[in-house]
Amino acid sequence: MTLRSGAGVTGWAALRWLGGRWFTGRGPDGFSLLPVPIASALHMRQQRGTQVTQERISPRDLTVHEGVVLTTAVRSVFQGMRAASTDLDAAIVAEMAMFNDLVSRDELTRYVLAHGRFHGIARARSCLACLDENSWSPQEVRMRWIWLAAELPRPLCNTPVFTRDGHLVGVPDLLDEEAGLIGEYDGAHHLDVAQRRRDIQREAEFRRLGLEYVTMVAGEDPARVADRLRAARARCAHRAPSARAWSLEPPSWWIQTDSVVARRELYGTRHEHRLGHRRII
Template sequence: MTVPGLPEVFRGTVAVASGLVTPDLLRGPQFARVLPDTYVRAELCPPDLRLRSLAAYAWAGPGAILCGYSAAELLGASCAPRDAPAEVAVTAVRAGPRSRAGVVRVRRDLLHPDDITELGGLRTTGRIRTAFDLARRLPPVEGVVAVDALARGAFAPDLLREFAARHPGLRGVRKVLDAVCWADARSGSPPETRLRLILVRAGLPWPVPQHPVVDGRNEILWLDLAYPAALLGVEYDGGGHFATPEAARADARRHTRLVAEGWRVLRYTAQDMRRAPGRIVAEVRHALGPTHRDAAQRAGKIHNSR
């Protein structure tokens, strides 16, 4: 149902007072209540993280600031699990909204004005503050995933060292510094970061994320991860590769063009990464061979020293 003037997420009392809906209509099947007095249109359910975040923002009231995974989502740096709760920071220490398990996590953080940005009328923590918060709260791998996603095309991960130095008393600062050591803003997606970490944390050389290969038609083919000296690519195979017959054919043509340029490409799925990380490491190590492995290792040391 579309009601003129009604946003995706709205407070029920405000919509009724404005004459956009009636109380009976609000209680009907056309709308779904996601938080107290906070509704979305039923056709938008189940709400994704973006919509849950908008609902949390409307529900939390004046002074609310989207943070954590919610801020990352609104900033275009999606890196959260599918069922992650919305996250919102409020200034009140004791009063105000409380967390609701599985739906919204309320944080009572002190935020400097420079830590906050505005997006379409919504206040969120900025990219660096969001990366800092996620890296210090998440498990190590997912902390690096968040830093990569937020840094991509926006800032050098090393800036988090300076930010951490200004907040030495906050819990988890050491985790942020560790995440910076493994981060790479060139990563193309969260699964690619996870795949890279499987390799480098097992002692393999650091691959080049998003490596361009110019083919015989003078067109660029991008590899998720690459060891250029060995002409070896390592790629994440997501569902999009085979979403349609045309996508599958395009993927096959791309692979053929890479092979024609002398590249070998190892491809892994999310299931491979979850269940067989050791096999991935063994296969990449074997494919590199001792000569190329040593050369790539030296290149990785140069990268890590920058």
């Protein structure tokens, strides 16, 4: 399909084309194919496999990538958030774009606040305060929302934990620093025997340092996960930083990758390999 002036591929399809690993074009069931969303300032006939949204679009919101006309990354995220069926789904769109450094929270916030008259803007606006730039998967976002729905303090995302002498113990999905509570989502690859051995050893090392641990897997009832999180936090030691066997203070050799800005600074340097897990595979 040839796109006319004032129109471009947008949403998940544009973000995938721009390098977004988690934008696969699959529906919630993991099998059905999503239509390719098109944003157009002009009337366009909807063709099979596409979903056209007609609304105003500035030339600044269009770009050409590998010969395909797309809306810019921030506009594509904006489109995906507004089209999401829930606030959680909207947050996943934004955070998975941030995973590949396609947009920062500040860039997205400025864009959303500057485009307040678009359909679905309330959904995009309502998610801004809760977004985190360091979520590594959609399921981590879902677990964090369960955590917050359980009325527990907001956890840190993928923050490295070290021993007091500066050795890396691991990077848990979620961490309540005050209580000493770790939350981990185990996907299908954790069923591999070798991976399972590593997971068990890793959990044992965290527990040896006095950290409590909760694991979530696919398909669990959110209410049950919330109950486990609350019960685990009640068991936590809540030790002062000076009394902990672990630390969040990174040693001098550690390279920070916890924000979009920090990661963008690594591209083209000898530390770029630290971002390898974020590429499309």
